[in-house]
Amino acid sequence: MTREATPQADFDAIIIGSGITGGWAAKELTGRGLKVAMIERGRPVIHGEDYGAETLAPWDYEWRGLGDPGIDPAGMSRIPLGIAGLTGVSERVQTPGVAPFLVDPRDFPYQTEGDQPFHWTRGYQLGGKSLAWGRKSFRWSDLDFGANARDGHGVDWPIRYADVAPWYDMVERFIGVAGSSEGLPQLPDGEFLPAIPLNAVEQAFKEKIEEQFPGRKLIPSRVANLTQDRPEQGRTRCQSRNICARGCSFGAYFSSLSGTLPVAEATGRLTTLTNSRAVRIDHDPATGRATGVRVLDTLTRATRTLTARTIFVCAGSFNSVGLLMNSTSEAHPRGIGNGHDMLGRYLMDHAGGVQVQAMVPGYLDRNYEGFRPTNNIIPRFKNLDGADRELLRGYCIAFDAARLGWEAAAFGPGVGAAYKRRARERGPWRLRFNVFAEVLPDAQNRLTLDPVLRDEDGQPQFRIKLDFGANERALVADAIEESVRMAEAFGAIVTQRPGLNPRLSGTIHEMGGARMGHDPRTSVLNGFNQVHDMLNVFVTDGACMASSAWQNPSLTYMALTARATAHAVDRLQSGTL
């Protein structure tokens, strides 16, 4: 292992960021023989050893995990909105350590614009946000890759499913995805480990809605939690704790630290620099090629330049865009890949934050054991032919049924011994439908650099504008209506139904800003994630996305990264990069 070794002046490749795509770039590039430097702005984290909050209980903390109320007088969350999407469905009482791998936004300031202030969730440490991701791993289909061309929103993707399918295979085989094969054209099957099964009420609900609503399916989420041991990777199957975001010393969920980085390090060709922030990409005006990366040591404040033949930008969507934007020069006065002012535009997320709840009569003799680290989904069922011009694209509904726990009784009616005893007893079953809608590409949703304000490292702060539009609101409204219909068809009693125009929130799936496309005049990246006008710079994280689809995106990011690394190595070996 060469972690923290002094880097040599010349690498075959520099990877900026060690998160879910940086880890894949490191594994693939070193595996193909390249000498690689990986730059991570955050602190080092050792898999297992640094998961100190993993087993703590609320009472292990002076403030029960709420944070010091003397510092947060109003007790308001230090976690950006959307944390539930990161941590699964059930970690409220496990708040101690719920977010040891997410930054406090007050330490890393940014500005927002628009009607819906964007809450930016980040993970600055070795492994990045892969330590705290939601782990849902869904393939896209040609319904998604062809959507922009079909309805004219955004630019056409330069790739289709067939281009990515073998890379999906490869990624799924390595990370381990629990899931079920369903034969759905809108959600291609993959190479799955046994699925995390439905409980009794979920199974009954599945049978009911699939009978009563032809074309709809309820399936277990496809999730990167092992349901079989992986001794060759030192990983053990999921222990049903549902505290993944604290780090898992079993290695049961995939992260850069549990999966890709150990393989890259084993090659002896990886140099990892933590507390090192890439502040600009340098290039040679004579060749137009990138030559290296200027790196700020965030501890000593010293700056140095690392050189390489190719650069993989995997800093996380917005940070990758900002880095390109900040890499100005005479030849690129608005930043690399930004001659047309497309860089930073067409930011996307998924529209969510809306939940329908319903109580289920009966099934009181049925139970389950363990805390499942995910839920289930009702995959997109609307507009599957893409022909609907009133309601573009689609949505999925994350769904679960669970028995209420102690909180229902503790905050319910009563006092005394009977009230206290009820907190020990299983409550009734409740259904939850979480809406998750595609966001159309919109040029007005954009990231820019603030001309005045600086961040913690003296770099320009980001200004982020990411609003949801009429189509997203229509999709969410439709999803609410359909959720209510399905709940009532099952005989459940709806107890929470959002209003006609609910407040939406993002789902920590920020993407876009450096979209792929055929045409260098309207896109930043080509079909292999190369910057059109600087081909030895690859951007393979979510910044590359030309549309958002309705699926969780990380699996696609990983597949695109693996695909781009193969292309880069081929071109390097042939001398054409």
Added chain:
Amino acid sequence: MNPVPAALSPNRRKMLATMVAAITTAALPPIALAQSVEPVFAPGLRRFLDAFTDTIIPPTETPGAVSAGVPAYLLKLVGRTGALDTFVAACAAISTYLDNAGGGDFTRSSAAIREDLLARLDAQAMTGRHDSRPGNGAASDPDHETYLLLKSLVAWTYFTSQAGGSEHLRFEQVFGPYVPDVPLAADWVNYTNETILGQ
């Protein structure tokens, strides 16, 4: 029960409600610990707090609220949040309410009478709602609202204490593979660490 004027102003109720909502519904991470000092509390009000919390959660085969340290923790918490005055006023309001309702000193009443008084207040305050926390419906009476805020704090503090969370409830972390469908065991006890967002 004779209604009495609310001793807690609307602004103070709002402040307390904000704190209770944040504590009992938010998911917050740990941050650096700081020194805290239990504030001075008038003996009479401390006696009320002991009686109030132990009536809501009495000792049974598992510790009650006082044994679990609920009153002391609440004082420490509100001392740190800067809401001590508001909390004291809230306790005073409910103490007065219960004294009037029972025709005497609530804290010196028998356990059975205290439970009866609180049960009646609780039933009135919970009318039309299923959750005591802020944001789950408006109480029709200011004292009812104050009571629900205090009860929410007591409940949260007890069930996240070691006694409440690991003796009255269970706290376990490693289960092995998820088992999706089993009969509900007759001796089932809820887990502290199985929580459900949005409840």
